[in-house]
Amino acid sequence: MSSKFPDHFLWGGAVAANQVEGAYQTDGKGLSTSDLQPQGIFGAVTPRVDGDSGIKDVAIDFYHRYPQDIALFAEMGFKCLRTSIAWTRIFPQGDEETPNEAGLAFYDRLFDEMAKYGIQPLITLSHYEMPYGLAKKYGGWGNRKTIGFFERYARTVFERYKHKVKHWLTFNEINMSLHAPFTGVGLPEGSSKSEIYQAIHHQLVASAKAVKACHEIVPEGKIGNMLLGGILYPLSCRPEDLLETQRQNRDWLFFGDVQARGGYPAYMKRYFRENGIQVEITAEDQQALRETIDFISFSYYMSGCVTTDETQNETARANILNMVPNPHLASSEWGWQIDPIGLRYLLNVLYDRYQKPLFIVENGLGAKDRIEADGSINDDYRINYLNDHLVQVAEAIDDGVEVMGYTSWGPIDLVSASKAEMSKRYGFIYVDRDDEGNGSLERRRKKSFYWYRDVIQSNGNSLKDQG
Numbered sequence: 370m371s372s373k374f375p376d377h378f379l380w381g382g383a384v385a386a387n388q389v390e391g392a393y394q395t396d397g398k399g400l401s402t403s404d405l406q407p408q409g410i411f412g413a414v415t416p417r418v419d420g421d422s423g424i425k426d427v428a429i430d431f432y433h434r435y436p437q438d439i440a441l442f443a444e445m446g447f448k449c450l451r452t453s454i455a456w457t458r459i460f461p462q463g464d465e466e467t468p469n470e471a472g473l474a475f476y477d478r479l480f481d482e483m484a485k486y487g488i489q490p491l492i493t494l495s496h497y498e499m500p501y502g503l504a505k506k507y508g509g510w511g512n513r514k515t516i517g518f519f520e521r522y523a524r525t526v527f528e529r530y531k532h533k534v535k536h537w538l539t540f541n542e543i544n545m546s547l548h549a550p551f552t553g554v555g556l557p558e559g560s561s562k563s564e565i566y567q568a569i570h571h572q573l574v575a576s577a578k579a580v581k582a583c584h585e586i587v588p589e590g591k592i593g594n595m596l597l598g599g600i601l602y603p604l605s606c607r608p609e610d611l612l613e614t615q616r617q618n619r620d621w622l623f624f625g626d627v628q629a630r631g632g633y634p635a636y637m638k639r640y641f642r643e644n645g646i647q648v649e650i651t652a653e654d655q656q657a658l659r660e661t662i663d664f665i666s667f668s669y670y671m672s673g674c675v676t677t678d679e680t681q682n683e684t685a686r687a688n689i690l691n692m693v694p695n696p697h698l699a700s701s702e703w704g705w706q707i708d709p710i711g712l713r714y715l716l717n718v719l720y721d722r723y724q725k726p727l728f729i730v731e732n733g734l735g736a737k738d739r740i741e742a743d744g745s746i747n748d749d750y751r752i753n754y755l756n757d758h759l760v761q762v763a764e765a766i767d768d769g770v771e772v773m774g775y776t777s778w779g780p781i782d783l784v785s786a787s788k789a790e791m792s793k794r795y796g797f798i799y800v801d802r803d804d805e806g807n808g809s810l811e812r813r814r815k816k817s818f819y820w821y822r823d824v825i826q827s828n829g830n831s832l833k834d835q836g
C-alpha cells in the first residue's frame with residue numbers, strides 16, 4: 370500500500386494527567402474529582418482517608434519519570450503527544466485568584482522536554498477531572514460560577530504556554546457526562562436530566578469561552594473539542610430502528626453540533642420538551658456559543674447497534690455505552706467490539722457533517738500482556754488492531770476526509786479510566802505495575818513499539834492491508 374497520509378501528519382500517542390502522573394498532592398496540587406474515584410470513572414465517590422491510596426495516586430509516576438518516557442516516545446518517532454493539564458496543579462481548589470507557580474513550572478518542564486525532540490504537545494484542558502473544591506463548594510458545573518473559574522484557568526495556561534503549545538482541546542469526551550455525571554460535570558449520582566443538561570450547557574459555554582480565549586492569546590493556536598465517537602448502527606433495516614439509531618447518535622453528536630456550528634441544533638428543542646428538560650440559556654450564552662472550534666477531535670474504540678425490538682435486550686459486555694452487540698464483530702477481552710471499518714465510516718460522517726479537519730486523539734486495544742521467558746512481549750493482537758484501524762484511516766483520507774493526526778491511546782501502559790486497572794494495557798511500552806500497585810515501575814519495549822516506530826518512519830507505508 371502506498372502512503373495516503375499527508376506529509377505533516379501528526380503521529381503520536383495520548384495519555385491523561387490523572388491516569389499517568391501520580392504525585393497527586395505534590396507541589397501544591399489540590400484534590401481533583403478523579404482523586405475521589407479510586408475505582409474509576411463510574412465508581413462511587415469515596416472520601417479520602419489519610420494514607421489510603423488508590424492506584425492513581427502513583428499511577429505510572431509520569432510526574433517524575435517523564436524525561437525517560439518522552440525519550441522512548443521520541444525513539445518511536447512521535448511527532449505529537451497528547452496529554453492533559455491537571456487543573457488542580459494550577460488552581461488547587463479551583464476558585465483561587467492566583468495560580469500555583471509550582472504546578473505551572475511542572476508543565477513548563479514537560480513541554481520543554483518534548484520540544485527537545487520536536488514533539489508537539491496536544492493539550493486537553495480537562496480530562497475527566499475538575500477541582501474537587503469546585504464540586505464540593507459550588508456543585509461543579511451545575512453552578513454558572515464554574516464557567517468563570519474555568520475561563521480563568523484556561524486564560525492562565527494559554528498565556529503561560531502560548532509559545533510552547535499550539536494545539537489545544539477543551540473537555541475530554543464531553544458527551545460522557547450523560548453516562549458519568551460526577552466525572553464529567555461534578556454532579557452527584559441521581560441528578561435529574563434537567564440538572565445534567567444545565568451543567569452540560571454551562572460546560573459548553575465554558576468551552577466556547579476557552580475557544581475565544583485561545584484565539585485571542587495563542588498565536589497560530591488551534592483548538593478543538595473532544596467527543597467519544599460512539600457510532601451506532603441500526604441492528605436491522607426496520608425504519609423504526611433507523612430512526613431510533615439517528616436519535617441515539619444525536620445524543621452525542623449534539624455536543625459536536627453546538628461546538629462546531631455555534632448553537633443548539635433544532636432537534637434538541639423537541640427532545641427537551643418531550644422529556645421535561647428545563648435548561649436556562651441566556652442571550653449572552655447564545656452569543657458566547659457562536660465562537661466555534663477549529664477542528665473536531667474524537668476517540669474511537671468500537672461501534673455498537675441500536676434496536677427497537679424489546680425482546681432483544683442483550684448489551685455488549687462491559688461496553689461503557691451499553692450498546693447492543695453487533696453479530697458480525699468480535700470483541701476485546703473487555704467486551705469492546707472491534708470494528709476498523711467503523712472508523713472510516715465515522716470519519717466520513719463527521720467530515721460530511723462539519724467540514725472541519727478531524728483529529729483521532731484516542732484509539733487502541735486494551736489487553737492483558739504476557740512477558741515471555743526471554744523478557745519479550747509479543748503483542749501481535751495490538752499490532753493487528755492498530756494496523757487494521759490505520760488502514761481504514763488511510764481509506765478515509767482517500768475518501769477526501771481531512772485528518773490532521775492520530776494519537777493512539779496509552780502509548781505507555783497506564784491506569785484504565787473505566788475500572789482503574791493496570792492489567793488493561795494499551796501501551797507500546799510495558800510498565801511493571803499490577804492492579805494492587807505492586808511492581809518496580811520499570812519500562813520495557815513491547816513488539817508493538819518497533820512496529821509503531823516503522824509505521825511512523827514510513828508515514829504509514831509499512832501498514833498491511835487487511836486480508
Ligand code: BG6
Pocket residue numbers: 385388497541542597668731735778784785786787788793
Ligand atoms: C476514553 C478516555 O474513554 O477511553 C480515556 O478518554 C480512557 O481516559 C480510554 O482511558 C480507554 O478506556 P479504559 O477504561 O479502557 O481506560
